[in-house]
Amino acid sequence: MVFAPAANAVSTSISAIDGAAGTTPGFDYDQALEISQGALGNQLGHYRFSDADGSVVTLDQLRGKPLVLSMIFTSCYQICPMTTRHLSKIVQKARDALGDDSFNVAIIGFDTALDTPDAMRYFAAKQGVINKGWRLLSADAKTIEALSKDLGFQFFSSSNGFDHLIQATVIDAEGKVYRQVYGQVFDTPLLVDPLIELVLGRSPAEQPLFANLVDKIKLFCTTYDPVRDGYYFDYSLFLGMLIGGSIIFFTGTIVVRGWRGN
Numbered sequence: 001m002v003f004a005p006a007a008n009a010v011s012t013s014i015s016a017i018d019g020a021a022g023t024t025p026g027f028d029y030d031q032a033l034e035i036s037q038g039a040l041g042n043q044l045g046h047y048r049f050s051d052a053d054g055s056v057v058t059l060d061q062l063r064g065k066p067l068v069l070s071m072i073f074t075s076c077y078q079i080c081p082m083t084t085r086h087l088s089k090i091v092q093k094a095r096d097a098l099g100d101d102s103f104n105v106a107i108i109g110f111d112t113a114l115d116t117p118d119a120m121r122y123f124a125a126k127q128g129v130i131n132k133g134w135r136l137l138s139a140d141a142k143t144i145e146a147l148s149k150d151l152g153f154q155f156f157s158s159s160n161g162f163d164h165l166i167q168a169t170v171i172d173a174e175g176k177v178y179r180q181v182y183g184q185v186f187d188t189p190l191l192v193d194p195l196i197e198l199v200l201g202r203s204p205a206e207q208p209l210f211a212n213l214v215d216k217i218k219l220f221c222t223t224y225d226p227v228r229d230g231y232y233f234d235y236s237l238f239l240g241m242l243i244g245g246s247i248i249f250f251t252g253t254i255v256v257r258g259w260r261g262n
Contacts, residue, residue: 039152052121052136066103067171073111106135
């Protein structure tokens with residue numbers, strides 16, 4: 001059973017299968033959502049995982065760029081597959097707006113008894129994300145327990161597999177929890193907007209002055225179009241900024257020259 005808040009993170013509505021919150025001992029919907037939101041700002045630990053190809057991957061290797069992280073279990077027959085396919089669609093929209101290499105994506109299997117590298121690879125292939133540059137990660141129980149605590153992610157065994165919030169987490173380049181996104185299907189800006197903030201809103205110390213200026217312009221002029229559910233660079237905003245800046249510059253020049261002439 002999976003519990004999914006509506007798009008608004010503080011919503012109290014529930015989307016569940018075969019029941020409502022509280023049917024599983026130990027799972028409390030309101031508490032799970034509070035813990036999830038309480039994880040904002042948490043620093044993730046230095047965890048090690050096995051990728052689907054058998055190689056070792058650490059979270060430290062994924063730092064330096066924002067990270068979209070989703071916890072799933074591969075034996076889930078409906079909700080996790082649906083959630084992953086929707087996440088894939090939104091990730092592609094974010095890449096279209098920001099570039100393919102602007103952020104990392106990982107799904108982590110939290111059912112340590114079954115979510116082996118082979119199972120993760122099979123799950124990813126079934127959901128169409130096997131060749132999209134996603135990390136498909138497995139870990140031991142101790143690592144999953146510690147990571148889940150950092151993420152504010154709770155899961156409990158049930159007759160349906162596991163009960164848990166449907167949660168994708170946006171992590172910043174330093175490894176801190178930046179945003180939680182909930183639901184099997186969520187609005188595109190809920191995931192893409194925080195990625196835009198992180199990718200284009202970097203501090204000046206992290207990049208050259210000119211690059212920072214370009215990113216600030218991109219941040220200001222990248223606009224969401226709800227009709228086509230995608231992002232585009234609004235040249236009219238850029239031209240307006242350019243024209244406005246030119247007017248201010250020339251007006252200032254005239255004023256300075258007039259002042260000097262007096």
